[in-house]
Amino acid sequence: ETGVTQSPTHLIKTRGQQVTLRCSSQSGHNTVSWYQQALGQGPQFIFQYYREEENGRGNFPPRFSGLQFPNYSSELNVNALELDDSALYLCASSCGGRASTDTQYFGPGTRLTVL
Amino acid sequence: AQRVTQPEKLLSVFKGAPVELKCNYSYSGSPELFWYVQYSRQRLQLLLRHISRESIKGFTADLNKGETSFHLKKPFAQEEDSAMYYCALSRNRDDKIIFGKGTRLHILP
Numbered sequence: 001e002t003g004v005t006q007s008p009t010h011l012i013k014t015r016g017q018q019v020t021l022r023c024s025s026q027s028g029h030n031t032v033s034w035y036q037q038a039l040g041q042g043p044q045f046i047f048q049y050y051r052e053e054e055n056g057r058g059n060f061p062p063r064f065s066g067l068q069f070p071n072y073s074s075e076l077n078v079n080a081l082e083l084d085d086s087a088l089y090l091c092a093s094s095c096g097g098r099a100s101t102d103t104q105y106f107g108p109g110t111r112l113t114v115l
Numbered sequence: 116a117q118r119v120t121q122p123e124k125l126l127s128v129f130k131g132a133p134v135e136l137k138c139n140y141s142y143s144g145s146p147e148l149f150w151y152v153q154y155s156r157q158r159l160q161l162l163l164r165h166i167s168r169e170s171i172k173g174f175t176a177d178l179n180k181g182e183t184s185f186h187l188k189k190p191f192a193q194e195e196d197s198a199m200y201y202c203a204l205s206r207n208r209d210d211k212i213i214f215g216k217g218t219r220l221h222i223l224p
Contacts, residue, residue: 004158033212042119042201042214043159056211090159104212106159 004093004107012113013081021076021110023091031055032074033104034066035090043090049074078112086114117142119204119215127221128192136187136218138176138202148185149203149212150176159201162187172196197222 005024013019025032031050035043045058049068063079072093078085088109096102118141128134140146150162163171165178165185176187185202202215 035214040216042203042216045211045213048211058211092159103161108158 004091004105006089006091006107006110008110009108010111010113012115014115015081015083017081017114018077018079019081019112021078021089021091021112023074023076023093023107025072025074025091025093026105029093029095029105030072031094031096031102032068032072033092033094034074034076035092036060036085037088037090037109038084039087046076081114083114086112088112117146117204117206117213119202119213121200121202121215121218123218124216125219125221127223129223130194131191134187134189134192134196134220136200136202136220138185138187138215140183140185140202140204142183142204142206144206145180147205147207148176148178149205150174150185150187151201151203151214153199153201154195155198162200192222194222194224196220 004026007022033048034046037043046060047057048055052068065077068074088111090109092104092106094102094104120139122137148165151159152162153159174189176185178185199217199219201217203212205212
């Protein structure tokens with residue numbers, strides 16, 4: 001059984017650019033959640049995808065968007081990057097269907113720096 | 116709005132001493148509560164959830180609805196308990212998880 005992987009590990013972008021972060025779910029998991037973790041803060045829920053459809057969204061603007069693919073890998077896209085988008089982005093997969101609270105398995109994160 | 120408060124950013128405890136990591140929440144309903152842990156250079160992982168009423172690695176947590184608290188406790192700290200601990204809440208089984216800011220637990224030898 002392979003764990004959750006994320007790519008890239010680190011990324012540096014400039015304000016106004018767009019970025020795509022990728023997540024490969026744990027084998028057999030059909031649900032993926034994305035979180036933003038700013039320095040010194042706990043993870044903040046961005047959104048969740050279940051079977052390729054968005055299944056709940058946190059308090060993030062529309063420039064944060066996502067995709068989930070048939071193989072259950074997923075992407076987080078952020079347009080028009082702002083300095084405050086600098087953070088660690090975590091994805092977590094689970095096999096709980098629409099329930100967001102079934103055990104989530106987290107990836108190592110992607111560290112995004114916006115200059 | 117729902118909120119999770121962890122009042123201590125850092126807690127230092129001697130090995131063998133009891134540990135209590137505080138967590139308070141604000142939500143008028145009956146939430147689901149969790150503790151997550153992140154050991155050095157490891158991923159965030161679920162430690163325990165209140166509905167399971169289980170003890171993991173010697174840790175327990177009791178939901179106190181009157182005080183809206185979900186403190187994490189362990190009677191005898193071990194050096195391997197040093198980690199970052201996050202308390203988290205969900206309004207119901209289908210809702211998002213809200214995390215606190217975390218408490219760094221440092222076990223002194």
